[in-house]
Amino acid sequence: MIKRKIALLVMSFGSPTNIEDIEAYYTHIRNGRKPTDELLAELKGRFELIGGTSPLVKITEEQGKAIEEVLNDKQDEIEYKLYIGYLHVAPFIKDAVQQIYKDGLTEAVSIVLAPQFSGVSLKLYNDEAQKVATELGIQMKSIESWYQAPKFIEAWADNLKTTLAEIPVEEQNKAVVVFTAHSIPLKSAQSGDLYVPQVKETAKLIAEKAKLTHYEEAWQSAGRTPFPWVGPDVLEFTKKLHYEKGYIHYIYCPVSFVADHLEVLFDNDYECKKLTDKLGVHYHRPEMPNVNPKFIEALAGVVVAKVAEN
Missing domain, CATH: 3.40.50.1400 (Rossmann fold)
Structure with missing residues (x-):
């Protein structure tokens, strides 16, 4: 049986993975305006206090792989392929959608690793993903919120x-x-x-x-x-x-x-x-959801429900 192939686009804010990338990251957040030396030093100081860098990118990759695995283990009709796009570091959302196109997939479902919808945050991710997908002829279904899962x-x-x-x-x-x-x-x-x-x-x-x-x-x-x-x-x-x-x-x-x-x-x-x-x-402070199996199952369920929509 030939499986239906769907790209799974997982999006998150992103974070620098080393101290040298903090300025570029901060500049991107500020819409291209470089931070002052004082602001940059302050942000670097915060990263140093938590160990030098943030574990966000590593955890996002782990979460994405875990969702992909659950989705593919639970059924045989669809083959989900993971793509990750970040808002403020590479690979950016645009890069991820372009890779979906290069890989020849024409269907995609996107989810932002943020539970609640906001016009000033989560909407930015989905709008960017939809814009590039439309330009490339990819049919993408975007999940807007999943806080009730x-x-x-x-x-x-x-x-x-x-x-x-x-x-x-x-x-x-x-x-x-x-x-x-x-x-x-x-x-x-x-x-x-x-x-x-x-x-x-x-x-x-x-x-x-x-x-x-x-x-x-x-x-x-x-x-x-x-x-x-x-x-x-x-x-x-x-x-x-x-x-x-x-x-x-x-x-x-x-x-x-x-x-x-x-x-x-x-x-x-x-x-x-x-x-x-x-x-x-x-x-x-309780543990964050991270790759908690129940949390991963929640996200997988949200993806399945979205894909099933007409």
Whole structure:
């Protein structure tokens, strides 16, 4: 039997894999404007604090291969072939789609490794992929969001329950889970962007699955711009919770991310931990989804559902 061949385009933000590539990466994020020496030094300092580089690219490749393997192991009608494209480092999304064309595939399905849809982030990936695919005559189906996927929620809830179990029983009522997500410009949120309500629903679904008693929501990793971003900021909010509610255990769950990378390893594991240490309370963070089998199955299921759409 001749199998139907479909390209599986997995997209993520991307990250430099060595210190020499940080300037080019930062310049690309800034739409071609080179960062000042001060800004570049600051970013390099952040990478140094998490070990020199981010593991994001390595984890993205592992996630992509794992999804491809599950998809091909579960059925015999379709042969999925993995392609990876990044928004800010090579291979860029355009490169990946062009490779699909060079390999002679005419069908593709794309998924962004970000659960919630936003017009200022996830849409950029899908728009770029669709633009190049259309130019090359590739029929591409793009997944817009998958934050409700049951096994994605289960994977987070499982990891969260593991972390909570490490806290002494007599201190459980003094523990709070803080669901965080990458902030977006306030103007975008106020213009009807779906991201904020989807993040809030993600937190609610995980909280219900994990049967949480105390949980809150905050925002992290806001850009440095003259205009405001969605808040409350996680660091300021942590101080507020400490002084107003007296929690002694803070469990941070960055639910808009799916892998260990700069925003998690620095913004959470360094900055949030530095603050909790200063306040004399305990910092916790569950494992990220990474290549958790339930998480990979969730993404594979989302891909299968998209391919089956008319």
